[in-house]
Amino acid sequence: MSPVEAVAAVERQWFFGQAARGLGLREMQFRVALDLASGLQVMHLGHPPSLGSEAWTDAVLAALRALPPHV
Amino acid sequence: MSCARITVAPHAGADRWKLANLLLGAVTGVTLMQRSVPTLHGCAVEVDGSAVVMCGPSGAGKSTLAMLLHRRGCRILDDNIVPLRRTPAGWEALPGSGFLRLTKETMTLVRQSVGGPAFASPSVLKHVHVLDDDARLASPLRLGRVLWIGPVPTC
Incomplete structure (x- = not known):
């Protein structure tokens, strides 16, 4: 299973889990997927300091542009 | 279950935007999954020619960040549902519905008029912001990054 497929597999559980409100399970699975998905270049941003923070958005965009394109 | 057909029988007077939100959200996601489309x-x-996908819990700010990046020149590919496909050259993100679902606070923040149809997402009331043609990307794009917004899951 490739990293993308690993994340997508977890997301699949989320979509189906919506009906069952299995959000706790989804979070646990996503953590596992992030571990599997290091090759996917998943960037963990944390919380923005405030909704719509312009400075945070600028920092995110700068970080994205500083990294080589890769999956 | 093949998901070859989706039958919708709305109640009389059902809000069409709420219905559209449901159909273009979880129903589309499940249907794509049933058809073996990773979603x-x-x-x-679009950031510098490749697709950046923002994931995270409801209310984390995915659509808000998309709108703010759009204001910095990034075209929008998808909101809520991001179908993927594998090609010989790698993964691609496929284009979506052509609108963003934004909270009143975000629409005010980006100085968009708050007049679009509203519906309740799982966590908050959102308004539909239809994207202009030049604001959206309508063709598949190579997948470049996945961003996770919000807390590190600890359970």
């Missing part, structure tokens, strides 16, 4: 729950924008 992420998130938003996708």
